[in-house]
Amino acid sequence: MARHWTFGQRLGAGFAVTIALAVATGAVAIYALRTVVVSKDRVITVDSPLLTDAERVRTAVEGKGGAVRGFLLTREDRFLDQARAADGELSAALDHMRSTASSDETRRQLETIGRLRTEHQQALDNIVALRRTDATLDNIAKQFDDQVIVKRTQLDTAIGEFTATEARLLDTARTSSSDTASSAMTLVIAIAIGAILLGAVLAFVLARALSRQIGSAVGQVQSSSAELQAAANQQATGAKEQATAMNEISTTITELLATSKQIAESAQRVSQIANQTASSAKTGDITVDKAHDSITGIRKQVDLVVNHMLELGKKSQQIGAVLDIVSELAEQTNILAINATIEAAGAGEAGKRFGVVADEIRKLADRVAGSTKEIRTLIEDVRGAVNTTVMATETGSKSVDTGSKQFGDVATAFKQIASLVTTTTEAAREIELSTKQQSTAVEQVNLAIANVAQATKETEASSSQTLSTASQLAGLSKDLLKLVQPQA
């Protein structure tokens, strides 16, 4: 999972560990300081005041003894006042000592001191009272030594024991505080060393991981920067080409606008011409109807011609049949004449006259045969002409039919033309209107193209800026890569 941690998480984790170590170090240090402070406070607030108070008690005891001695010497009351002041001081010191004593031993010693102080005070009061009497000084001195000095010595001893006890406790507290401070210092040093080592390890690991990842990221940033540079170059080039294209488009649209206006004018003229064409189509429709009637008449005449020609063909066939008979007769006549000639030749001189007749008959037969050939040829020509004419007239009839049908188609076409011309007129008007709308639209397109051209220029500038930024980014990535990978 640590592989997927972000830099912030890794740095945060490292700092968290470092802070935890610092907190531990601080806690240990605070604990040690608090222990030392407690020991110090105990020394300062308990043991040292007790020693001081012990000295105050000793001084007050000394002062009270001195004042009683002054009274004993002078019998002046002012010494007794001093003695009472010293006793007050003693009492206050003892009260303070009782309130601050912390151990049973010291409290027991303080009870002993208090009891001895009372006994000492009782002895002093007895001496003072004795002095107020007429007792002698020797007696007084003797009583003083017997009573006061003993109590004083016991009191001093108790105070000395208390002072020794407190000195011992003070020394013990000091030693304990020093030991605690030393242990805390050792622990703090150990934790600090551990924190330093852990920080160094974390720093090394983080630095290595971050260097590797940042290096990889920087490499990708470099690659991306190069691609961005290339893309920005292409975009700039494309923007230039687009700007050029936009200029060409703008020029073309200007020409298109002019062309649209010309189209509108042409459509207007087309509309006028269509109106004239519609009028002409109506006139042509009437003319076509008349022509259709004429063609119907021609059709009838052609039918008559065809019938006559067919009749002529039949007559020609009949003539041919008759001519066959004539031809047969001529052939037989010729045969007869030839045979007659042969017979005449065999009849000798008498046959010569008959031969002349037979010869003439033969000539006539030859001529009849020749004439029948000519007639047959002529009849064949006539029949051919008749057939050709019939075919031509039939073709003409079909042409007339076709022409009639075509004229019908023409009439229908004229009507369709008239209808289409009307439609054309409407279409021309619509074209005119559409062309005007188109001109308006083209003007708007021209304006839009101008805006696009401006946007393209801005895009070009933006591309240049992008290219510059990409170059700067590439430089920055190199610098960053040098920062994380100096050998790079």
Add this chain to the structure above:
Amino acid sequence: MSTARELRRAFDAGFAAAIGSDEVAREDLLAISVGGHPHAIRLGEITGLVVDRPIVQMPSRIPALLGLASSRGAIVPVFDLAALLGLPRATSPRWIAIAARARVGFAFDAFAGHRRATVADIATSTTGPDESEVLRDGDRQRPIIHLASVIEQIEREAERGER
């Protein structure tokens, strides 16, 4: 084309001239077509010309014999003239010329007409192994068939067949 007046004049002239007044020697011939080729036969070598006569077929060793036909009450054998001359035979020759030397008929394809030729119109040709005569009929050359020679040829074939 001759007019009717010219025909009348020629017809009258034919009877106006005296018989034998034409001193130029003339010879009558018949222009015929044999095997699709133009030929001529002398009128003096035949005794008659008939057309479309029925021919009764009969078996014979002579391939050119078409059969028998009647002519003026007589039965004559009819030979295919094209076959005798070695020309392509017609499917059904219409015309029959009856020879004067022997009562034999020769069938041929078509009859073109009567020709009256002078000596100058008949030429002698020596291109073949035998001498032959040719009639100049306008632009055409018509070989003249000697029916006597043809009859002799038939007789020789008949003799060979008998042997």
